Amino acid sequence: MGYGEILKRSFEAVKKYRWLLVWAVFWGAIGGGVSFNFNSNWSASKDSLKTLAGVDFEKVGEIFWETVGSYYWEIIRNIPSWVFLVIIAGVLINIVYWFLFGIFTRNWAKGGMIKLSYEAVSNGQVDLGTGSLAGVMAFWRLFLASLLIGVVMTLGGLVFGLLSMGIFTVGMGIPIVNIFLILLWLGVFLAVILGVVFLLLVQIYADWSIVIDKKRPVEAVCEGFEMVKRKFLKILGMGAINKGVSCLASLVLFMVMLFLGGLVFLGGVFLLVVLREYVVIFLPVAIILLILLSVVSSFFSATVTALRFNNWSLIFKELKGEFLNE
Amino acid sequence: MNKYAGFLPRLGAFVIDKLFFLFYFLVLFFLVLEFLGNDYILVEKAILWLVFYFIFAHYFVWNLYLILLTNLFGGSLGKVVLGLRVTDENGRNLSIKRSAFRYLIGYFISRILFYLGFLYIIWDRKKRGFHDKIAGSYVVVYGKQALLRFILILMVLLMGSGFLTARCRQIIIDKSILVSVLWQVRNHVKRFENFFEKVEKVGLKEKINLENKEEFSL
Numbered sequence: 001m002g003y004g005e006i007l008k009r010s011f012e013a014v015k016k017y018r019w020l021l022v023w024a025v026f027w028g029a030i031g032g033g034v035s036f037n038f039n040s041n042w043s044a045s046k047d048s049l050k051t052l053a054g055v056d057f058e059k060v061g062e063i064f065w066e067t068v069g070s071y072y073w074e075i076i077r078n079i080p081s082w083v084f085l086v087i088i089a090g091v092l093i094n095i096v097y098w099f100l101f102g103i104f105t106r107n108w109a110k111g112g113m114i115k116l117s118y119e120a121v122s123n124g125q126v127d128l129g130t131g132s133l134a135g136v137m138a139f140w141r142l143f144l145a146s147l148l149i150g151v152v153m154t155l156g157g158l159v160f161g162l163l164s165m166g167i168f169t170v171g172m173g174i175p176i177v178n179i180f181l182i183l184l185w186l187g188v189f190l191a192v193i194l195g196v197v198f199l200l201l202v203q204i205y206a207d208w209s210i211v212i213d214k215k216r217p218v219e220a221v222c223e224g225f226e227m228v229k230r231k232f233l234k235i236l237g238m239g240a241i242n243k244g245v246s247c248l249a250s251l252v253l254f255m256v257m258l259f260l261g262g263l264v265f266l267g268g269v270f271l272l273v274v275l276r277e278y279v280v281i282f283l284p285v286a287i288i289l290l291i292l293l294s295v296v297s298s299f300f301s302a303t304v305t306a307l308r309f310n311n312w313s314l315i316f317k318e319l320k321g322e323f324l325n326e
Numbered sequence: 327m328n329k330y331a332g333f334l335p336r337l338g339a340f341v342i343d344k345l346f347f348l349f350y351f352l353v354l355f356f357l358v359l360e361f362l363g364n365d366y367i368l369v370e371k372a373i374l375w376l377v378f379y380f381i382f383a384h385y386f387v388w389n390l391y392l393i394l395l396t397n398l399f400g401g402s403l404g405k406v407v408l409g410l411r412v413t414d415e416n417g418r419n420l421s422i423k424r425s426a427f428r429y430l431i432g433y434f435i436s437r438i439l440f441y442l443g444f445l446y447i448i449w450d451r452k453k454r455g456f457h458d459k460i461a462g463s464y465v466v467v468y469g470k471q472a473l474l475r476f477i478l479i480l481m482v483l484l485m486g487s488g489f490l491t492a493r494c495r496q497i498i499i500d501k502s503i504l505v506s507v508l509w510q511v512r513n514h515v516k517r518f519e520n521f522f523e524k525v526e527k528v529g530l531k532e533k534i535n536l537e538n539k540e541e542f543s544l
Contacts, residue, residue, distance in 0.1 A: 022456075029438045076374075083378075090382030097386075105431060128459035136427070291440060298439065 010310030024302035117309035339404030409469020432457025
């Protein structure tokens, strides 16, 4: 099956199954996929805020803390020391809990997304229950597989780092040797990049294998390794197309949001300057508009995410020889 | 087969749960005030305690309440009062695992898109929100006269909260000695005076709105 056919089928599945899109929204919100979340550059805006109306708020803050803040310090000083131990324990429990929560939800959502995309391109059952169950069944194995790949990558990175240090230490001071070693280092660097791409593709295959074929992590990674070795160019091509689609979607989303966000902003400035009394009406309208923009951008990102996952599901099916009869 | 519970009864159950927790906070506040001793920063200390509680423990207490009650009685206090029950596909109470999944992950998912997961109950044929679909749960009606019970429990909770608020106010008045309070006010004023003096010294007086300075000078 050509890439064009894959993209066409993926898009048809995205249009057909709304739950796939909803799940993709979860996946995007939990941390995967293309996203555009109205993140403002706080550090950049801080400077302008700092000098707003010519007042150095940092200085005022310092003075405020020196004079009034000591009063609050007095309250804190009155708290017995064991309370601080309880607080430290509370902080630790919270950190551990949210860390585990993050690992679980991410892998659960990934498992659900893979299952739903696979079902969508196979004309199977696509609903939240199916996705959730698949995610619950696979989350632990998905986590272990990603851990395994992560360990291999870290070890590879360490070896590369040591090798680089060795190469540059040996070659110091001898120009001809230096040129040779730099070329050698570039070769190793390219090999490392290739290795990372290879491992990422292995992980993608392993993820699908874990969720769809219910394979164990090591087994899935080994199978992924074999498959990527055999069909490297085909899988790499799909990865490149997916990356291209993501980048293009991010760019389009950014431009549209910039335009619409700019309109809302300019409208706000206009109302503030010309029709000051209408600011009470404008503020809620602006907030509703921003929420709507956020929802639309989430669904747009979800469409791209679903498309990407469907592409991988179709490639997975093809690699497993499921389209041989077509 | 029991009827599926719609959006409004479930919203009512949620309101009762939230009111119940307001009542519980007031009990906590009352206990903290009662056992903190007598001093002029009593109120601040009590508030600080509650802030710590909110930051570190409230999430766990709230979820534990939902998970355990759903497992034991088929729903939180609000649901039980309104005759609603959270069940699995076989009509049994949810297991601890499934209940935890419903509230920790399911609610999180339902909240993600501006609470759309909860609003979806309105449109779904079986009145299931995203959290129900994800956890494989159903909310069914099994009791009668839900409205009467709702009004009764609402009144009890509101009256209880009102009584506790009045009691806390009384403790604050009784325990915080008047002289201490006046001393505290005087210190506050002095501190703010110092603050504005220092602001003036670094030449920022014109840039900050000091119209209210007279109020602090007393």
